[in-house]
Amino acid sequence: MPDWSYHALFRPLLFRLPGRIARHWTLEAIGGLSRIPGGTFVIKTMGHMELSPILEGQLAGVPIGCPIGLSGSLDPHGTAHRALAQFGIGYMELGPVTVREVRCDAPIERITGEEAIVYPDGYANDGADAIVARLRKGTGHRLPHFVRLTPMPGSSPREALREQQELLAKLAPYAAGFYIAGLAEGWPAEETQAYLREVRQLALAAAPGKPLLLYVPQHIPLGMLRDIAAADGWSGVVVGEARHEAGTRCIRVGGVDALAAQLERVRLLRETLGAQSAIVAAGGVQQPQDALELLAAGADSVQLHSGLVYAGPGLPKRINEAIIYDRIRDTAAPPPPSFWSNWGWMYLLGLGMMFGGVLAWLIASTTVLLPYDETFLGVSRSVINRFNGHIIHFMSHDRITLAGTMISIGIFYSQLARHGLQSGLHWARTAVITSCAVGFSSFFLYLGYGYFDPLHAGVAAVLLPMLLFTLRGLKDYPSRKPPGLRNDSVWRRAQLGQCCFVILGFGLAIGGLTISGVGVTYVFVDTDLTYMGLTAEQLAAWNDRLIPLIAHDRAGFGGALFSLAVAITASALWGVGQGESWLWWTFLWGGLPGFTAGLLIHFHIGYMNFIHLLPVYIAVMLYGIGLYLLYPFLVSRAGKVPHDDENERTILT
Structure with a gap:
């Protein structure tokens, strides 16, 4: 489903359906295609999204093919992960993952004029056991997974620690790294700090050598963000993709002000953390220009969610092309081959x-x-x-x-x-x-x-x-247009x-x-x-x-x-x-x-x-x-x- 078919044929139809049904049908269609013989080849051929070596890098020490990740909330059941892995991304987020299933069948709302999506429950997922069973069977791709570990809604700090210990034990064999969540639970500041310290100790014991990134919701005040992020022991920080609706478990992804909020937090974190810590901007990217601005502000990587829904599945490729051009624009072009060479x-x-x-x-x-x-x-x-x-x-x-x-x-x-x-x-x-x-x-x-x-x-x-x-x-060279x-x-x-x-x-x-x-x-x-x-x-x-x-x-x-x-x-x-x-x-x-x-x-x-x-x-x-x-x-x-x-x-x- 490249952009030309998405915007001309599929999006007008999908946007007339309820959000949950549209998401289900889309993921089932591309996921089903990827599971038949030759299906991933068709997806690659239609999009031509091979990654250039120019894009290769690391995220908190984990090698990635490009600085673009995929939000775990976009396909929470893993229905189309094999297909999505062909879209030109470097890694996938899994999560939120809780110890038990959090089920929600309420409608998903699209706010088209603002390019936003509202989910009725930001904790919804299949639960750790179901996700581990899916990973054990194989994902059909080789992209690294960063797993976002989240306490059950309403957990106390003590309960959350036990849950995180269980999650780490079950998911450590399958994760390249972890996003540690818990700052959205509304606990007192001292209990939150103690919880984060103890989670780090648990993770070092259960998954030694694997990076730990602190997952920070958008609603955290900037002053608190600076203090929490500056604590030792974290490999980096993830600026969350969603804004929580006050008094509910609803979350809002995207929107006209999402990029500005992300840029403000990314700049603050880069000033606070210096050059060594990884920063992931998990939201606010609707077009290639947004990704370039976040990377220029100090992010090491961006994650896509609502941008894929509104801009189309070609967005990762377009971002990659923009990054390549940005990296080579000031370098000398290779000498053109002679007429008789090829x-x-x-x-x-x-x-x-x-x-x-x-x-x-x-x-x-x-x-x-x-x-x-x-x-x-x-x-x-x-x-x-x-x-x-x-x-x-x-x-x-x-x-x-x-x-x-x-x-x-x-x-x-x-x-x-x-x-x-x-x-x-x-x-x-x-x-x-x-x-x-x-x-x-x-x-x-x-x-x-x-x-x-x-x-x-x-x-x-x-x-x-x-x-x-x-x-x-x-020889292959990137375009200089x-x-x-x-x-x-x-x-x-x-x-x-x-x-x-x-x-x-x-x-x-x-x-x-x-x-x-x-x-x-x-x-x-x-x-x-x-x-x-x-x-x-x-x-x-x-x-x-x-x-x-x-x-x-x-x-x-x-x-x-x-x-x-x-x-x-x-x-x-x-x-x-x-x-x-x-x-x-x-x-x-x-x-x-x-x-x-x-x-x-x-x-x-x-x-x-x-x-x-x-x-x-x-x-x-x-x-x-x-x-x-x-x-x-x-x-x-x-x-x-x-x-x-x-x-x-x-x-x-």
Whole structure:
């Protein structure tokens, strides 16, 4: 469920459901996907959220892949932990965890205008035994767990100590570290201090060497916060994500003032604790800019909760991209590879596809058949026309659409090479190599009916070495384009445009597979035969080699269309980023030849069956709408450095 699908399709539906039901359905859906074979691969592929080594670090001595954690309250039952671990996070919080289950079925309220969530009971969890049983079975991921140990509601300090001792004994084998809670219970200050000292001693005995971080609720006064945090023995402090509603067990996560409260406490703690202690900002992050501000204020890590609900599942990836850019922006860029090292060969391959497409278009719009085609058939073009004037037109229709598709593929390859491979963008390499693998493999579809095309074989023989030369010495580098930092209207609009192109890509892929399948089996659909006014049996009876030749054209076009679809889908899934204007122009110019060829040839030969052309009309509509929606994000913001005005915040509504 990437951002483009979340904002365009799922969020409008989920936000019409009660909060608890929406959360349950969402977690069950992505959790179920992650448990089927290949499910986590699908999640990774859709989001392309691999973590860069630039993001690696430590949290209180525990190695983490990036400074982003996931709140334990977001998925308290662990339903989708395996799926959520693929979202680009570095660790997970488990908790609150109490010795016994705290059950609450009351409604969860969303305050959409403030991007806040209100939970009826901040203690709700499955209890220690159920959580240990779940961890014993395996989580399906390797992220470290920081476990938040919480007293049962209403416990006295003595009771809380016994509970913490039991929790430590049960959870120590599974925890990378602990968050120690208890400051929200309203105990007298002296009893609270004594409780914290004794908990530290218990933890040192039960889990030696594992970090202990003090979990501090938001409502603790700043003066008390400074005194408590300064006590010796803690590995760090967690600034809690929630604000407790007075006189109740309700908690409020997020909200318009959550970031300001977090920033104030993080700055105070960093001044008090110095550079050695870890600080986790467990709330207030709704967009990448929020995370950057908290990290700049002194936090070592941020945790996500309400931000994932309102901004979407792509938020960790966007934050990671912002952190990477912030860390490399003042460093020297690596020297660009030479033209002949790798990317130039793919650029030439793209030019070769464009040249071949133009040549094929010229042939298909004039003679249609090549000499070796006529030799294979044993008849000339004029003889075929005397038998049925629509057959040559139909073959021209297949070959011109193939030519337009080849030109489109060439444009995508040359652009991905020049702007993607040359810059070391991993997603561009994956896109172009996958598309090429599909394209070259589809050559064997030409043999589906026993017709070997020497021209296609020659083109493949010339282009294949270019692909092999492209694979030499490829290296991955992070993008040096300023990322989008805010959930503003331009970004939300881009999610809809991205959705259009992803759907277009998948639609073209289905079309390519269908055409290839038809080409090597039935060859024709009903509307084809209606246009020619013949049956397949009549064609075969007149010339038994005519259908194999047409099948070769159809299968070849289907394979090329699928190859183009892979390039479009990968670019739309992974490449849409603020200011990437070259990608918008690639979509524009890369789509025109294919759509122009497909529509003009049908009009020229009079093959205008509405049902036959309906997929093309839908594709053109998605293409135009997608370009319109993506333009401000990709082109209008090209070259602009994101500003850091803390007072300018855009709230999703």
